[in-house]
Amino acid sequence: MTRRSRSRPWILSAPALLLFLVLLLVPLAMTFILSFHSFSFYGGITPTFSLENYIEVLSDGYFYEIFGRTFAIALATTLICAAIGLPQAYFLSRMHPFWRSVMLLVVLGPLLISVVVRTLGWAILLGNKGVINDALRDLGLITSPIRMMYTSGGIVLALVHVMVPFMILAIWAALQRTDPATESAAESLGARPWTIFRRIVLPQAMPGILSGSLIVFSLSASAFATPAILGGRRVKVVSTTVYDEFLNTLNWPLGAAIAMLLLVSVLAIMVGWNRLVERRFAGVFE
Amino acid sequence: MPFLQLSGLTKRFGDVVAVEDFSLAVEKGEFVSLLGPSGCGKTTTLQMIAGFEQPTSGHIMLNGRHLEEVPARNRGLGIVFQTYALFPHMTVEENVAFGLEMRGIDKKERARKVAGALELVQLAHLAKRYPRAMSGGQRQRVALARALVIEPELLLLDEPLSNLDAKLREEMQLELRRIQQEAGVTTLLVTHDQNEAMALSDRVAVMHHGRLMQQETPFHVYENPKSSFISTFLGKTNSLTATLKTTNDEGSALVCNGMELAGPPAHLRPGPITVSLRPERIEIVEAGEAVVSGPVIERIFLGDQWLFRIETPIGPLLVVRRNRGQREPEHGETVHLAWTPHHLRLLPKEDEAA
Ligand SMILES: Nc1ncnc2c1ncn2[C@@H]1O[C@H](COP(=O)(O)OP(=O)(O)O)[C@@H](O)[C@H]1O
Ligand SMILES: [Mg+2]
Numbered sequence: 001m002t003r004r005s006r007s008r009p010w011i012l013s014a015p016a017l018l019l020f021l022v023l024l025l026v027p028l029a030m031t032f033i034l035s036f037h038s039f040s041f042y043g044g045i046t047p048t049f050s051l052e053n054y055i056e057v058l059s060d061g062y063f064y065e066i067f068g069r070t071f072a073i074a075l076a077t078t079l080i081c082a083a084i085g086l087p088q089a090y091f092l093s094r095m096h097p098f099w100r101s102v103m104l105l106v107v108l109g110p111l112l113i114s115v116v117v118r119t120l121g122w123a124i125l126l127g128n129k130g131v132i133n134d135a136l137r138d139l140g141l142i143t144s145p146i147r148m149m150y151t152s153g154g155i156v157l158a159l160v161h162v163m164v165p166f167m168i169l170a171i172w173a174a175l176q177r178t179d180p181a182t183e184s185a186a187e188s189l190g191a192r193p194w195t196i197f198r199r200i201v202l203p204q205a206m207p208g209i210l211s212g213s214l215i216v217f218s219l220s221a222s223a224f225a226t227p228a229i230l231g232g233r234r235v236k237v238v239s240t241t242v243y244d245e246f247l248n249t250l251n252w253p254l255g256a257a258i259a260m261l262l263l264v265s266v267l268a269i270m271v272g273w274n275r276l277v278e279r280r281f282a283g284v285f286e
Numbered sequence: 287m288p289f290l291q292l293s294g295l296t297k298r299f300g301d302v303v304a305v306e307d308f309s310l311a312v313e314k315g316e317f318v319s320l321l322g323p324s325g326c327g328k329t330t331t332l333q334m335i336a337g338f339e340q341p342t343s344g345h346i347m348l349n350g351r352h353l354e355e356v357p358a359r360n361r362g363l364g365i366v367f368q369t370y371a372l373f374p375h376m377t378v379e380e381n382v383a384f385g386l387e388m389r390g391i392d393k394k395e396r397a398r399k400v401a402g403a404l405e406l407v408q409l410a411h412l413a414k415r416y417p418r419a420m421s422g423g424q425r426q427r428v429a430l431a432r433a434l435v436i437e438p439e440l441l442l443l444d445e446p447l448s449n450l451d452a453k454l455r456e457e458m459q460l461e462l463r464r465i466q467q468e469a470g471v472t473t474l475l476v477t478h479d480q481n482e483a484m485a486l487s488d489r490v491a492v493m494h495h496g497r498l499m500q501q502e503t504p505f506h507v508y509e510n511p512k513s514s515f516i517s518t519f520l521g522k523t524n525s526l527t528a529t530l531k532t533t534n535d536e537g538s539a540l541v542c543n544g545m546e547l548a549g550p551p552a553h554l555r556p557g558p559i560t561v562s563l564r565p566e567r568i569e570i571v572e573a574g575e576a577v578v579s580g581p582v583i584e585r586i587f588l589g590d591q592w593l594f595r596i597e598t599p600i601g602p603l604l605v606v607r608r609n610r611g612q613r614e615p616e617h618g619e620t621v622h623l624a625w626t627p628h629h630l631r632l633l634p635k636e637d638e639a640a
Contacts, residue, residue, distance in 0.1 A: 181371035184338055187358050188365045189385035189436065199384075203375040 035256035045252060053257035070237040073152055074220035077159040078213045084160070085167030085212060086205060092168065093175040107165050115162065115225045122158040123149060123229055150234040158226045163219060167212040174208025210277045214270055221266050238262045287350065289314040289472055290440060295344035297330050304330040306496040317466055317473045319483035322493030323519065328476040332442050335474070337361050349439055364433030364441040364471070368448060370425045372417040378428050379413040385436040403435035406465060423454045434469050443475040447482060459485045480520045484508065492516050514633045517562040524603050526561040530554055530632065537627060542600045552632040560633045565606040567629040570615065576622030582615050596621060
């Protein structure tokens with residue numbers, strides 16, 4: 001290879017690299033540095049180096065509760081998405097190609113609408129005087145409204161709505177790689193439909209479920225708009241807490257420390273998950 | 287009553303007639319091939335026997351019971367799919383054990399039978415492997431073991447060798463025949479490869495456009511094809527258009543491209559017919575004994591054989607000669623050809639539409 005042709009890929013990818021550097025790495029590095037600074041109400045931010053912000057977060061049960069709630073919401077969202085996504089992806093993969101492309105569009109539809117619009121829609125549905133509660137009351141099924149706004153359940157519901165397409169696409173991609181004849185083979189060997197699903201389809205869909213879970217979990221754990229609108233101040237998650245520290249308390253260093261902790265814990269969970277998956281499926285799938 | 291009896295089997299997909307009025311009888315322990323070009327309805331026929339497609343009409347009887355109403359999982363047939371359809375998330379052993387597990391056979395008995403089946407296909411040493419880490423030929427054997435371990439009444443094979451390369455395919459043909467005979471299982475194989483059908487089966491059933499054309503031993507079908515389609519589909523042949531002038535018990539008189547030829551007795555009316563002449567039945571002779579003569583226009587060496595194409599007054603003729611290490615005619619050299627009249631096969635002229 002000549003020198004020029006070796007440098008060409010670098011030159012060609014320079015704009016993208018630069019953008020990546022400026023827009024992602026620099027703010028990230030600055031947040032990281034910021035998290036070691038100290039803050040006082042009167043003095044503002046002083047550029048010191050101390051671990052006091054981290055110590056504050058890690059020694060306060062309040063933050064543990066928020067982190068716990070965030071991961072619980074992300075986990076519940078992931079599990080529900082998997083439960084919904086698996087059968088839907090399975091039907092999708094067995095559909096006539098024409099109907100499949102129509103259904104794919106339906107599945108991806110929610111992604112075309114802004115998160116804020118969609119979440120406000122959920123707020124209209126879920127409120128105490130919202131559509132659902134009104135309908136139930138008019139039907140005489142309830143007397144006092146069921147509280148759905150400002151609950152973790154409401155957040156999970158709306159997050160599932162946003163995240164389920166990612167899960168479906170991941171599982172569908174995995175199912176695309178499977179041979180439908182394996183199901184016929186199992187049937188010819190005496191397996192009933194449920195056994196075929198459990199023993200043949202599910203294991204082959206597993207790589208898709210696992211990668212879909214990874215995406216859904218990390219996106220849900222760091223989601224902001226949905227918990228901000230549906231959870232408000234009452235049901236705080238990590239991202240809304242960071243926001244409050246930055247914009248209400250103006251304690252930027254503490255907010256930065258919380259943000260870094262979220263980043264690190266999500267990364268740790270992802271890497272651990274990946275390890276687990278790789279170890280479990282080594283040698284089975286390409 | 288034959289062991290497997292298909293009667294009047296028909297399958298339509300909307301307007302497409304995939305299989306039409308198909309009847310076939312297979313005896314216990316027999317190896318029968320369904321041979322035909324791609325799209326002629328072989329797979330559909332097999333799928334109906336397997337229970338994955340419902341016949342539009344017709345009956346399937348196996349060992350005295352009607353199969354049409356029986357769901358696929360209760361038919362107890364061993365099926366080897368074209369793609370093998372091995373379970374990628376299970377080891378070889380687990381793949382083979384699956385059918386036994388579904389039958390509720392206890393663990394010890396299962397292990398014994400799996401070991402036996404893997405022994406039969408000579409894969410005992412790879413029991414713990416995943417299919418991904420195996421070659422095409424090995425996967426093929428796993429699929430075979432998985433189908434045979436349930437001791438099926440009938441083994442169905444859909445183009446089992448078509449995904450293998452040529453050399454491996456020949457090896458697997460012998461292997462498949464050995465395994466089938468050792469297991470003694472009645473077998474129906476689907477293939478578009480005439481060599482495979484002839485090498486493996488006791489009987490060949492030739493299909494064309496969803497219909498059964500002829501079913502006999504491979505030798506019979508090759509020697510006495512019922513139609514010019516079969517004669518060209520099984521082996522190489524020279525198909526000549528000719529006119530049948532007269533025929534009696536002694537022989538017949540033909541005219542081909544203005545040349546008079548002698549043929550065997552024919553059960554055809556005088557008129558236009560197709561004549562089939564196998565290339566290996568044509569001999570190169572001295573000028574005096576020639577039926578036709580002409581220059582060599584193509585000359586191909588195949589190792590054990592020579593293949594010549596010779597331009598003659600009745601049309602270009604393909605001639606095959608065993609390679610005996612002797613000098614063979616050169617390109618452009620004029621050669622003299624002859625054959626005995628009873629090697630000609632006189633066949634009804636095929637409709638262009640058919
Ligand atoms: N599910 C189906 N829907 C519509 N047409 C089909 C279907 N399966 C097969 N066919 C048609 O039936 C004919 C026979 O197909 P097939 O049995 O697969 O042939 P072969 O196995 O001999 O190549 C073909 O013309 C094919 O297009
Ligand atoms: Mg086929």
